[in-house]
Amino acid sequence: MRGQISLDLLFAVMLVSLTVIGLVGWGMNQAGETTTMGKAAQLKVLAVDVRDSVAKVYASGPGFTVIKELPFQLKTGEWVNITLYKNQTLLVRAELGGKEYRVVERLQVPVGVTSSVLLLPGNETFQITAVRLNTGGVGVVVET
Amino acid sequence: MSLKLRGQTSLELMFLFMVIVGGVLLVAKIYYPSDTGVSITYQLKSAAQDACTFLNEGVVVNDTVHAPLDRVIELNNYSSLNCAVSGVSVNTTSTSINAVVYITYSSRLNATLVSGAVRDYLVARLSRVNGFALRNGVLYFRGYLVSLGVVVK
Structure with a gap:
C-alpha cells in the first residue's frame, strides 16, 4: 500500500513540476526583455535630464554648478559614461547587466569643449559646471 | 483477500486511466493547430510591440x-x-504558418528599411523562445514553417 501511495505522489509531483517549469520558463523569457527595456528607458531619461541641465547651467553663466546623481544604483562591473562633445552632442554610454547601451542627444546650447565623466559603483554623482572659455565665451563641462 | 485484490483493482484503474487519457489526447489533437495559431499570434504581437518600444525609446542596445x-x-x-x-494576421495551413505584422510609424525613414529591421529583430527574438527554431535562416514553430512578413501601413 505504501508503495502505491508514493507512486501516485510521484505522478502528482511530476505533473506539478512540469507546470511550474513551463511557467517559470515563460516568465523568465518575458522578464529578460522587459529588464532590457527598463534599463534603456532609465538611460533615455538620464540623457534628456542631462541635456536640459546643460541648457540651464549654460543660461546661468560661469561658476554655476548642478550636482547630479544617477537615478539608479550601479552593481559591480557596471558603468555609465557621459560625454559632452564640442559639436553640440551628448553621448551616454553604459554597460548594465552585461549589455551595452548607447544614447545620443542633440544639445540645445554650444558647450565649447569636450568633457567626459565615468561613473562607477560607489561613485555615482557628477557635476555639470559652466566655465569661462579661453575665447571668452561660456562653456559647459561635466566632471566628477 | 485484501492485498491481492487491491493490487488488481489499481492495475485496472491504471488501464482505465490510460484509456481516458488516450481519449483526451485524441480529442485535444483536433484543437492543436488552432492553438498553434493563437500561440504564435500572441508571441508575434508581444515581440512586435517590444520592437516598437525600442524604436520609440531611441536607445541603442x-x-x-x-x-x-x-x-x-x-x-x-x-x-x-x-x-x-496596428495588427497581426496569422494564417495556419497543414505545413506552414503565414504571419504578417502590420506596423505604423511617422518618420522620414524608408519603409523597407524599417520593416526589414523589425523583421530581423522578430526572427532573432522569436528563435530564442521555446517552441521556435531557426534552421538555415528559416523560422520554424513546432515543426511548422513560418513565413513572416512585416508591412508598414
Missing part, C-alpha cells in the same frame, strides 16, 4: 538580438519613431 533595430535608431538620430503595432 549592443547585442545580437537588437542589432537590426540599432541601425534604424541611429539613422533616426536617437529620437522616437512613433512606432505602433
Whole structure:
C-alpha cells in the first residue's frame, strides 16, 4: 500500500513540476526583455535630464554648478559614461547587466569643449559646471 | 483477500486511466493547430510591440538580438519613431504558418528599411523562445514553417 501511495505522489509531483517549469520558463523569457527595456528607458531619461541641465547651467553663466546623481544604483562591473562633445552632442554610454547601451542627444546650447565623466559603483554623482572659455565665451563641462 | 485484490483493482484503474487519457489526447489533437495559431499570434504581437518600444525609446542596445533595430535608431538620430503595432494576421495551413505584422510609424525613414529591421529583430527574438527554431535562416514553430512578413501601413 505504501508503495502505491508514493507512486501516485510521484505522478502528482511530476505533473506539478512540469507546470511550474513551463511557467517559470515563460516568465523568465518575458522578464529578460522587459529588464532590457527598463534599463534603456532609465538611460533615455538620464540623457534628456542631462541635456536640459546643460541648457540651464549654460543660461546661468560661469561658476554655476548642478550636482547630479544617477537615478539608479550601479552593481559591480557596471558603468555609465557621459560625454559632452564640442559639436553640440551628448553621448551616454553604459554597460548594465552585461549589455551595452548607447544614447545620443542633440544639445540645445554650444558647450565649447569636450568633457567626459565615468561613473562607477560607489561613485555615482557628477557635476555639470559652466566655465569661462579661453575665447571668452561660456562653456559647459561635466566632471566628477 | 485484501492485498491481492487491491493490487488488481489499481492495475485496472491504471488501464482505465490510460484509456481516458488516450481519449483526451485524441480529442485535444483536433484543437492543436488552432492553438498553434493563437500561440504564435500572441508571441508575434508581444515581440512586435517590444520592437516598437525600442524604436520609440531611441536607445541603442549592443547585442545580437537588437542589432537590426540599432541601425534604424541611429539613422533616426536617437529620437522616437512613433512606432505602433496596428495588427497581426496569422494564417495556419497543414505545413506552414503565414504571419504578417502590420506596423505604423511617422518618420522620414524608408519603409523597407524599417520593416526589414523589425523583421530581423522578430526572427532573432522569436528563435530564442521555446517552441521556435531557426534552421538555415528559416523560422520554424513546432515543426511548422513560418513565413513572416512585416508591412508598414
